[in-house]
Amino acid sequence: xxxxxxxxxxxxxxxxxxxxxxxxxxxxxxxxxxxxxxxxxxxxxxxxxxxxxxxxxxxxxxxxxxxxxxxxxxxxxxxxxxxxxxxxxxxxxxxxxxxxxxxxxxxxxxxxxxxxxxxxxxxxxxxxxxxxxxxxxxxxxxxxxxxxxxxxxxxxxxxxxxxxxxxxxxxxxxxxxxxxxxxxxxxxxxxxxxxxxxxxxxxxxxxxxxxxxxxxxxxxxxxxxxxxxxxxxxxxxxxxxxxxxxxxxxxxxxxxxxxxxxxxxxxxxxxxxxxxxxxxxxxxxxxxxxxxxxxxxxxxxxxxxxxxxxxxxxxxxxxxxxxxxxxxxxxxxxxxxxxxxxxxxxx
Numbered sequence: 001x002x003x004x005x006x007x008x009x010x011x012x013x014x015x016x017x018x019x020x021x022x023x024x025x026x027x028x029x030x031x032x033x034x035x036x037x038x039x040x041x042x043x044x045x046x047x048x049x050x051x052x053x054x055x056x057x058x059x060x061x062x063x064x065x066x067x068x069x070x071x072x073x074x075x076x077x078x079x080x081x082x083x084x085x086x087x088x089x090x091x092x093x094x095x096x097x098x099x100x101x102x103x104x105x106x107x108x109x110x111x112x113x114x115x116x117x118x119x120x121x122x123x124x125x126x127x128x129x130x131x132x133x134x135x136x137x138x139x140x141x142x143x144x145x146x147x148x149x150x151x152x153x154x155x156x157x158x159x160x161x162x163x164x165x166x167x168x169x170x171x172x173x174x175x176x177x178x179x180x181x182x183x184x185x186x187x188x189x190x191x192x193x194x195x196x197x198x199x200x201x202x203x204x205x206x207x208x209x210x211x212x213x214x215x216x217x218x219x220x221x222x223x224x225x226x227x228x229x230x231x232x233x234x235x236x237x238x239x240x241x242x243x244x245x246x247x248x249x250x251x252x253x254x255x256x257x258x259x260x261x262x263x264x265x266x267x268x269x270x271x272x273x274x275x276x277x278x279x280x281x282x283x284x285x286x287x288x289x290x291x292x293x294x295x296x297x298x299x300x301x302x303x304x305x306x307x308x309x310x311x312x313x314x315x316x317x318x319x320x321x322x323x324x325x326x327x328x329x330x331x332x333x334x335x336x337x338x339x340x341x342x343x344x345x346x347x
Contacts (some may be wrong), residue, residue, distance in 0.1 A: 016057035025053040074104050076318060077124040077131040079111040079139055086264065086292060087236075087307060091137050091159060094311025095318075102319050107131055111139050121145060126153045133322055135159065135314050140206060157318045159310055161206065167317040167328045171305045173207055176334040177214025177259065178221075180287040180303050183336055184257045185222045187344045189285060192219075193230040193248060193255035195241055195265045211261045211289070230255045234265060241268025242275075249284065250276050256345040257285035263292035263302055270298065270341065281343035291337055299340035306332050 022029045027046060035042045035050040042050075053059075076099055080088040096106045107130065111117050117139060124134045133155035140161055141149070149156060150165040158168040184192050194215050197208040219226050234244035241260065248254060249272055260266035266288030273284045280286055288295065291304035313330055320328070 016059045018059070020057055021050065021054050021059050024057065025050045073130065073132050075107050075131045076104050077107045077109065077120070077134045078137065079109045079117075079120045079134065080137040081111055081139060083108055083110050085236075087262070087290065088137060090307040091311035091314070094308040094313075095135060095315040096311075098312055098315025098319065104132075104319075111136075117141070117145075121149060121154070124154075126155070133157075133318055135318055136161075137311075137314070138207070155318070155321050157314050157321065159314045162329055165327065167321055167325075167330075169310050169313045169317065169330045169332060171310070171332050172334060173210040174214040174217065176289050176303045176305060177211040177261070178218040179214075179334060179336050180259045180289065181215050181218030182221070183301070183338075184259065184285060184287060184342065185218060185224070187257075187285065187342060189255075189257040189345055190224060191227065191230060191253075191255045191257070192224075193232065193245070193258040195245060195258055195260035195269055196231060196233045197236055197261050197265075198233055208261065215259060229253070234268070236262045236264055238264050238268040238271065241265035242272045243268075245269050245272045246276070249273060249278065255284070257287070257342070260286065260288045263288035263290040263295050263300060266300055266302070266341075267292075267294070267298065270300070280341055282347060285342040285345075287342055289334075295337075296339065301339045301342040302337050304335045304337050306334075 018029055018032050022032045025032065027050060031042060031046065032050050032054075035047040036054060078092060078095055080092065082088055083092065092106070092108060099106055109116070109120055111120055120134075124131050135157045136159065138160040141158075141163065146163050146165060154166075156166045158166055160170060162168045162170055181192060194212065196212055199208050216226060230248060232244045232248055234240040241264070245258065245268065258266075258269050260269055266286050269284075269286050270280050273280050273286075278284050286300065288300055288302040289305065290307060291302050292300075295302050310332055313332065317328055317330070
């Protein structure tokens, strides 16, 4: 009995490409592309033959290639210092919802340092094949980088920083900080600590000093002296703030209240107080900035800056820019959200 040595038919076949369709249909690749995309200048009989061959070969057009052929990637590059943090993930979420609704994909990059910033601008330059435009979130550009981006024709929106050549979404950080300290002063606090952020952050060296300016402004308005010994600095995380504030809280001259530049820092201050047996707000009032998802859960008084809204507005401005819209600058208002972490001293 003869043996069939041909073996079983492969279960997986190589995906048919546009060249295969062109070969079987007896036309050029350009004609296949035009026929499948429904463009003019293709004879009806030819179009019908191409579509029949494409169906027989189960050919599927590459969407990225189709978009490039149309002169657009339908993709927006977004750069943030750290994609893993709550703040940046919320902003990116706001951006993504706006872009998806308009049929755009989002290409996310982490930009932790100046080298990555330069690479981001280079990789996403106009005329490339990666994206149609970019959004930078809390990534400060050098003056020469702004000039080069403008001259190169970048379509760019900035969140957190304002550049005259590009649309931007910002927060009034002076008002956010002074509003928090004003609230503590109104409760009767006179020794108010500051949980600050590093001033030498190469990606964002602007927000920390501006929020400190608001802290100083509120003291000046109330006629209070600022005690430098009550100022602390830590990364914008709960763990870092928890460690940084312990020496000042575990002291006979400790503050009766602390303003933290972010809610995540404020969580760390509250945990440190708990470690030391201090009551919040009885022994220590705490106010943050952001209105983190967990702030209501722990009763944190905070200054809400609409984090998701920052991203949503950035997405809208980017889409307007792609449609030829003008440069627009938006400043998002802040709102004091009162909860149980702040009260008069000793209550």
